[in-house]
Amino acid sequence: MIEHNRMRLFVILALAALFNPQHALFAVEPVKPPASQIEFFELHIRPVLIEKCADCHTGDKDAESSLAFNSRSALIKGGDFGPAITPGKPQESLLYQSIQRTHKELKMPPDLDDRLSTETIQHFQQWIEWGAPWPAEKTKPVNKSQTKQTESLTTSHWCFLPRHSVTPPAVNNQEWAYSSIDRFIFARLEKENLTPAPLASRRTLIRRASFDLTGLPPTPQEVNDFLNDPDSELHAFSKVVDRLLASPAYGERWGRHWLDVARYADTQGDVGDFPIPDAYLYRNWVIDAFNADLPYDQFLQAQLAGDILAAREDDPQRARQLKIATGFIALSRRFGNTRYEDQHLTIDDTIDTIGRGIMGVTLKCARCHDHKFDPMLATDYYGLYGIFESTLYPTMGASNEPSPTQLVAAENNPDSQQKIDEYWELLSQYQHQIRNHFRPWLKPTLEEYKQVAAKIKQAEKDNQPTEKLEARRQKLLASHKGKFRELMEHGLPWLKQEKARLVKQPPAEMLYAVIDGKPHHAKLHRRGNPSNPGDVVPRQFINVISKTKPDLGQQQSGREELANWITDPAHPLTARVIVNRLWYHHFGQGLVKTVDNLGVLGAAPSHPQLLDYLANQLIEQEWSLKALHRQMMLNRVYRLDSFDIKQNSQRDPENVFLWKHSRQRLDAESIRDAMLFVSGELDREPGGPHPFTPWHKKGYSLNGPFHQVYPSNKRSVYLMTQRLFKHPFLGLFNGPETNETTGTRKNSNLPTQALYLMNSPFLPELAEALGKRILQSNSTEEKQIEAAYQIVFSRNPTPEEQAEFIQTLHAYRRQMIKEHPEETAAANQAAWTGLSKVLLTSNEFFFVD
Amino acid sequence: MHHSQHIHRRSLLQAGLGTTAGLLLPSALPAGLATPHHRPQARHVIMLYMSGGYSHVDTFDPKPELTKRHDQSIGDENEAAVSGQPKIERYLKAPLWKFRPNRECGTEVSDLFPHIREQMHEAALIRSMNCDHRDHGEATLQLHTGSTTTAMPGIGAWLSYGLKSFNNNLPSHIVISEHRPYNGPQLWDANFLPAVNGGVQVVPGADPIPFLKSPTSRERQHLELSLLSKMNQRHLQQRQQDAQLAGRVASFTAARGLQQQAPEALDLTKETQETLKSYGVTQGDQSSYASQCIMARRLIERGVRFVEIIDAVGACRDNWDAAHRDIASHEKYARRVDQPVAALIKDLKQRGLLEDTLLVFCTEFGRSPWAQDGKGTKSRTHHPNAFSCWLAGGNVRGGVIHGETDDIGNYVVKDMVHVHDFHATILSIMGLDHEKLTYRHAGRDFRLTDVHGHVVKEILKA
Secondary structure, eight states, X not given: OHHHHHHHHHHHHHHHXXXXXXXXXXXXXXXXXXXXXXXXXXXXXXXHIIIIITTTOOOOTTOSSSOOXXXXXXXHHOBTTBOSOOTTOGGGOHHHHHHHTOSSSOOSSSSGGGOOOHHHHHHHHHHHHTTOOOOOOOSOOOOGGGSOOOOOOOOOOGGGSOOOOOOOOOOSOGGGSSSHHHHHHHHHHHXXXXXXXXXXXXXXXXXXXXXXXXXXXXXXXXXXXXXXXXXXXXXXXXXXXXXXXXXXXXXXXXXXXXXXXXXXXXBOOSTTOOBOTTHHHHHHHHHHHHHTTOOHHHHHHHHHHHHHHHTTOOSHHHHHHHHHHTHHHHTOXXXXXXXXXXXXXXXXXXXXXXXXXXXXXXXXXXXXXXOSSSSOOHHHHHHHHHHHHTEEOOBOOBTTBOSXXXXXXXXXXXXXXXXXXXXXXXXXXXXXXXXXXTOTTTHHHHHHHHHHHHHHHHHHHTTOOOHHHHHHHHHHHHTGGGTTHHHHHHOHHHHHHHHHHHHHOOSSOEESOOEEOSOOOEEEEGGGOTTSEEEEEOOOOOTTTOOSOOOOOSSOOSHHHHHHHHTOTTOTTHHHHHHHHHHHHHHSSOSSSSTTOOSTTSOOOSSHHHHHHHHHHHHHTTTOHHHHHHHHHSSSGGGBOOOOOHHHHHHOTTOTTOSSOOOEEOOHHHHHHHHHHHTTOOBOSOOOOOOOOOGGGOOOOSSSOOOOOOOOOBOGGXXXXXXXXXXXXXXXXXOOOOSSOOSOOOOOOOHHHHHHHHHOTHHHHHHHHHHHHHHHHOSSHHHHHHHHHHHHHSSOOOHHHHHHHHHHHHHHHHHHHHHOGGXXXXXXXXXXXXHHHHHHHSHHHHEEO | OHHHHHHHHXXXXXXXXXXXXXXXXXXXXXXOOSSOSSOOSOSEEEEEEETTOOOGXXXXXXXXXXXXXXXXEEEEXXXXXXXXXXXXXXXXXXXXXXXXXXXXXXXEEETTOHHHHHTGGGEEEEEEEEOSOSSHHHHHHHHHHSOSSSOOOOXXXXXXXXXXXXXXXXXXXXXXXXXXXXXXXXXXXXXXXXXXXXXXXXXXXXXXXXXXXXXXXXXXXXXXXXXXXXXXXXXXXXXXXXXXXXXXXXXXXXXXXXHHHXXXXXXXXXXXXXXXXXXXOOTTOOSSHHHHHHHHHHXXXXXXXXXXXXXXXXXXXXXXXXXXXXXXXHHHHHHHHHHHHHHHHHHHHHTTOGGGEEEEEEESOEEEEEETTSTTOSOEEEETTOEEEEEEETTBOTTEEXXXXXTTSSSEEXXXXXXXXXXXXXXXXXXXXXXXXXXXXXXXXXXXXXXXXXXOGGGBXX
């Protein structure tokens, strides 16, 4: 049967070669077709091409499609999807498939109402079968030199242009003349005719600053200290700010902001969502870097090229930390069920995270085509792509290959890296054999091997020659690409033992980090499709920003050069983007509202000069973020109260010009952390690794993906976050998006959140602890209520609130006794639990003025 | 249309919308388009997703050639098999079930679905479905979100975003899924759309929606919520009725609505014996597929926009997947859904809800016309090149067949309907233009259909 088919196929091919003008030779110089066929073309084909196709398929440089319909050779050359016609083979011709509407993406003409009649479709079939005869062509066949040259772009869009050197404007108001930021803000307010709000109370201010810098409310003691500080307003406040910036909670709060940008997760995102046990090292590195006020340029350099910098670092601890920092790249999202499946999308995630996260531009849009709005070309994208295609990404495995590879040696010794690579290679081989030993397609080989081995033994015993048998044995060992050698030679129990032994003896400490692979340039993917490669694109950065191309050879991937380019003080984007991110978190909206996109489709800056001024300041202050925080907080505009002023809000409802402070709902982490904190239940110890099952004990797949919630009373930044499943609390309250870089949180108020607060067991647990804490603090009810308001809201209750609270407390107690007459002693505690829950779920607790 | 508007008003009144609508403030309301792009053909969708990929050649796409050429080879596979194992030679495999025509329209359906067959005159059957991936996870993600790779908002979230809910006490987007499906909650996640459009999972049984029940007595919860309300109101007044604060107050009102209405919406005890019997629900049953179908009807009656029922677990051991598994297992899954789905069509029709409600019966891909593990074996492998889905109600043309596969059901030969086209068609029926339903995210406008999609106009009533 197979023989027969093969024979038939051969005949068909031979005939095709003889009679079909599809041979390359014919494509360029078609034989002169019979006049009747030309007549057919002029009658049935050309009019349709002109009427239905040529409007879009013009062959012009700026046409929507690169496919031209003006010559036979243009159709054979085709467009982005490949040749439009294969002469002689209508079924294989895209043009025929698309008019028949059986192609996945191409259905032509696009509008269904324009579809060609069955008769016309038959004409096309006939015409292509004849070899697509066309009258003698005057147009020259298109050749490669005519294809699009790399364009040189220019732009007038502000974010790509160098920063201005800016002097703060003079203002005619003493209160607003103290700080440079205030001068920019006030000048604009005056121009817009908006009256600024008065200063917020100290109580409001300390609550605002504490949540802002640490994600936690102030303690009653801290509030008191500030209220009683006899120093001037600004000076007293600067002491608060300095105390908060020095607290380890600062790094936990602001590290979390960066982890949003870095789309941090403890899992890979593939179909099994494999856990990454060492991801926490990167998380903690980020937190520590914020606490240590690591200059932002060094912070970025470590994340982009820490492994390369580590090679020049003598101190082993520092070298290790630099390698850990590349988790920023290593944590790129994974896909599918084999290792490195759709690696182009993993690299896309890296480029997107660098694009939007660090530079505030949607580089990602240039994956499939030149950017439609911003001056970035597909060649910019693939220039960067080559850098990351030259980088080795680690993996913890995939559902079909559940063991790690390409983990990075923590120490600088090149031998260790080699040993690590060999180690995983061996484990991977053993693992493969253990997982596949029972496959039906392997059985015949295994059985034959057993027989041959037995025969050899027998022959040796009988003193018979074994050469032939031995040759056969070797052949069997080499079969299936030699991937089952050990299984045949030693058997399954040996493999399992060896695996167990190796697992216990890792050769060196390994990190989930990146290192350079074999540096090379990548090919452009036409329409973003890796199986449709275009020209090789030299590794480079964004052309419109710097015309000089880096000289990247076979020695380096280019990540270090990229890191240096990005952190060059002259780079127009980097400093502006981070300044804007800080501003967003302090004021509730960025100076550019679209914090991840400063490009043409992003919002225009509300205070362009201030943005440049602060970016310049950041660089002058040696990229210190803490200095920037102080600058943004120790002024007048940060300290304004958040009450509405009707005349203002009618004209500027979104408070773009900052005539007041914008009231904010707490983000997911702050809600949880603040609830734990005021209840006295928050575990302030930094988080370590998560209790994952070791890789060799459990694999994951589409059918059984990893899914865990590890309970903990530590701060939310230390909770295990997955890519496939959201954390039950953080997910519900608009917590981090772990699948792509994000700079903003959408704090929506959902009924399901309210339901959780009303009915989940989490609240009563905390409320009980809070109730006990309050009961223990004081002996009288009045004092207890005061303590409750102090702890939860940082203020005293008003007499009206006192009365209302006591009344409900008593009613609650009576109700408890009615429900449980035997438990009168517990009634007061239960009432306090109930009312503590009210405090913890109130708007005053959820919002910062 | 007149009739359905009447029905609609009635369901809204039942839902108690008249009493709560005025209380809700902007930030608690779904942020969506106020009006559809064109006159909608339907107002609600019930999506019946069959998990694992049912075989088109054993269900809705009869291929007598397969019986004739049973055990004949068509050569080696030309694509890498799912798990990267060696290519096998493909021997055609006859369907295990007989095909018979629907009496009214003649559409042939196999004996796996005798009840559904009787309703095919209400349905437009598409025999030319096609998707981009041969693995469950990716194909299921695509069927829901259009994307095989990066998680995107699903069709339920897009519809909710575009159309909002009719009932502020119930979510606009509900997914009844007893088990964890492939890709878990990514199928109904709002992703970058406003969070209110995300699906709420209902797990049929004792505790259908998490945190629906108060941990304390009603009286105590009332005390807590009254104090909360007083405190929030005072806080709000002191802050000039700030809309964000008011939105959060409203979310508590809506949560109490949900707490009251959801149990009632999912409670089948008020259904007549006759109705229960027609679906095949036995006394006290609150979790079978049949009872889920009644729940879906009750939810859309109360104004929910989009209800999806996911029939089985997202794991190949116990769903329609018949890769390396006897295709005869289809019997079990078909029996579970056949009568209930047919009863749902009849029930909706009888209540005058069918023309307002689009039923979508679908799966992530088809099954190979050949045996997966060699000559004479019992399994069929994944087959993204061709499969069958159908739409019913929602003013689609009943009894029509759209598209065609070749004589063994391997490739589509006429009128291919890619998943993007399928999505464009569903949106169009709901009054939305898939090219206009966009959301600005990450620097560009996103669509459910990305840059693809053609509405299959042939199956729509003119």
